[in-house]
Amino acid sequence: MEFGFTEDQLSIKRAAREFAEKEIAPKVAEYDREERFPIDIAIKMGALGMIGGVVPEKYGGAGMDYMSMTLLVEEISRHCHSLGTIASFPSGLAGSGLLHYGTEEQKQRYLTPLARGQVFAGAGVTEPHSGTDVAGMETSAKRDGDSYVVNGMKTWISNLEYGSWFISFAQMDKARRHKGITAFVFPKDTPGLSVRPFKNKLGFRPLSSGELIFDDCRIPVENRVGEEGQGFAVAMSAVENGRLGVSARACGIIRACLEESVRYAQERVVFGQPIGRFQLIQSKITDMVVGLETARHLTYRLAWLKDQGAERARKESSMAKMYATDTLMKVATDAAQIFGAYSCSDEYPVSRYFRDAKVFQFVEGTSELHRALIAEHELGLRHD
Numbered sequence: 578m579e580f581g582f583t584e585d586q587l588s589i590k591r592a593a594r595e596f597a598e599k600e601i602a603p604k605v606a607e608y609d610r611e612e613r614f615p616i617d618i619a620i621k622m623g624a625l626g627m628i629g630g631v632v633p634e635k636y637g638g639a640g641m642d643y644m645s646m647t648l649l650v651e652e653i654s655r656h657c658h659s660l661g662t663i664a665s666f667p668s669g670l671a672g673s674g675l676l677h678y679g680t681e682e683q684k685q686r687y688l689t690p691l692a693r694g695q696v697f698a699g700a701g702v703t704e705p706h707s708g709t710d711v712a713g714m715e716t717s718a719k720r721d722g723d724s725y726v727v728n729g730m731k732t733w734i735s736n737l738e739y740g741s742w743f744i745s746f747a748q749m750d751k752a753r754r755h756k757g758i759t760a761f762v763f764p765k766d767t768p769g770l771s772v773r774p775f776k777n778k779l780g781f782r783p784l785s786s787g788e789l790i791f792d793d794c795r796i797p798v799e800n801r802v803g804e805e806g807q808g809f810a811v812a813m814s815a816v817e818n819g820r821l822g823v824s825a826r827a828c829g830i831i832r833a834c835l836e837e838s839v840r841y842a843q844e845r846v847v848f849g850q851p852i853g854r855f856q857l858i859q860s861k862i863t864d865m866v867v868g869l870e871t872a873r874h875l876t877y878r879l880a881w882l883k884d885q886g887a888e889r890a891r892k893e894s895s896m897a898k899m900y901a902t903d904t905l906m907k908v909a910t911d912a913a914q915i916f917g918a919y920s921c922s923d924e925y926p927v928s929r930y931f932r933d934a935k936v937f938q939f940v941e942g943t944s945e946l947h948r949a950l951i952a953e954h955e956l957g958l959r960h961d
Contacts, residue, residue: 578743580608582648584633584687586642586644586647586648588650589641589648590651590652592625592627592644592652593627593648593649593652593653594646594652595627596621596653596912596915597652597653597655597657597745598620598629598656598802598904600618600621600908601615601653601656601657601660601711601856602619602648604618604658605637605656605657605759605926605929606923606926606929608783609657609659609782609783609929610615610781610782610923611787612776612778612785613686613951614738614739614783614784614785615657615660615661615783615919616697616739616892617679617861618660619660619663619694619697619915620666620694620695620914622660622694623693623694623695623763623811624694624899626637626639626651627649627653627664628663628664628666628691628692628693628694629641629667629692629693629694629695630646630664630665630667630672630692631643631646631668631797631818632667632668632672632676632678632692633932634813636684636688636689636692637687637688637689637693638667638668638672638912639692639824642872642880642884643814643821643879643880643881643884644669644880644881644884645695646664646665646822646825646880647821647825647877647880648825649664649713649743649873649877650665650740650745650822650825650829651665651825651827651828651829651832651876652829653829654825654826654827654828654829654830654886655829655830655832655833656829656833658784658826658829658830659781659782659784661822661826662735662784662822662826662828663694663697665819665822665825665826666691666697666698666736666822667691667692668818668822669700669812669815669818669819669822670700670744670812670818670819671691671698671699671700671714671744672688672692672782673814673815673818674692674700674744674760674803674811674812674814674815674817675687675688675762675798675802676688677811677813677814678760678802678803678807678810679683679762679802680799682799683799683800683802687742688763690741696741696742696743697736697739697740697741698736698740698742698743698744699733699735699736699737699740699742699743699746699789700734700735700743700745700828701734701736701743701744701763701789702714702731702745702746702838703731703732703733703734703813703939704716704729704730704731704732705730707727707733707735708929708943709942709943709946711746711755711809712754712755712758712809712959713943714729714747714748714758715729715748716730716731716745716746716747716748716791717729717747717748717749717751717760718747718748718749718761719749720805720916721795721898722769723796723797724795724796724797724798724952725747725759725761725796725797725798725799725801726793726795727747727761727769727791727792727793727794727795727796728791728792728793729791730788730789730790730791731745731788731789731952732787732788732789733786733886734786734787734788734789735777735781735785735786736784736786737772737774737785737786737787737789737806738774738785738787740761740762740765741765742762742764743762743763743765743766743789744760744761744802745760745761745763745789745791745868746759746761746808746809746811746812747791747808748763749760749805749806749858750806751892753806755809756806757806758806758808758809759801759804759805759807759808760801760802760807760808760811760812760813761787761796761800761801761802761805762800762802762807762833763794763796763800767792767794767795768794768795769792769793769794769795770789770790770791770792770794771789771790771792772787772788772790773787773788773790773860774786774787775787775788776896779932779935779936780932780933780934780935780936781933781936783919785944792858793797793799795866807935810908810958811887815887816891816894817879817883817889817890817891817893817894818883819941820894820895820941820942821876821879821897821943822877822896822941823898823902823937824872824875824876824879824894824897824900824901824902825876825880826937827901827904827905827937828869828872828876830909830933830934830937831868831869831901831904831908831957832869832911833904833909833913833926833930834865834905834909834911834930835865835908837863837912837916837925837926837927837930838861838862838864838865838909838915838916838927839913841852841861841915841916842858842915853961858915861911861914861915863897864907864908864911865908865911865912866906868907868908869904869908870902871900871904871938872897872900872901872905874899875896875897875901876897876901877894878893879893879894879896879897880896884934890949891950891959892950892954892955892956895951895954896945896947896951897939898942898947899944899947899948899951902934902944903938903944905929905934905937906934906935906937906938908920908934909927909930909933909934910931910934910957912930912931913927913931915930921961
């Protein structure tokens, strides 16, 4: 297992860093405050090939290896993890399900413009009563001739207001649990589909999130992704990629917290000396350094395994996601403590890092879920 990066990987990392410092850093505080997604910046990223990720070039993607995508997402997320999300989304649930289970027509119509950054999309899995328990979803679909009628609701769905389409899932036979789930692509203008965005969120403010509502929503058979009953497999096809993206984004913010804390500890003078001279502050800085290096190791290891052709890396993806996001929460808390009252002001980015950090422990599976998954793998209770 070698993490010696190739020149191509380092080139992608440098390009992402330069772009983020020039295009994102000067604007992120403003659009985060306004809960406004920076579509103009996202379109520029798409034009530079920063959104295509691991999607093959024949479908508009960048054809990157997983390590390159991870390094890119980490660099972008150091300044704005919301744009880091956009950079990883075509390689995650929105795109991966179509890549592995979609028809050629679906890939050309939906995946290709998404991977090019020409449109944006969302993925609807979570429901009000079934987040972690995907097989317990209540949204239903019934076949009616050459179409399906879908009823139900998805919640906390990203890219809600500016997504052109959504890949979502419905239960056709509740008694069959995960084997009864079917996947569909819903264009935003599908009759019976409506959205309700959530405003004034704690974190992830630039990402428009909210509810997808299906009210006798009629979708043609050609919009089904995979076969009937394959929906759970469609969703799970992107699990490792989604968790890899979250881990990389968390590493980016951990690094930002560390850099801001070091700078402030060197400048802030208390009792006649910089606060970085005090051992309690040094202890927090040490924990940040070790936490970042460990989170990176688990994240890069997951990317490395994917690049070696590992079809399933569920335990490793849970380890990377859980550790990176839990560490981010601790690091952001320590950064806020170092800044003291100034961390309450959005004049300093640690305020944003602290708010976002908590949400990271929920997305792509809660920390508690991943603890259970890791233990079950180790105990031989889970083999997928």
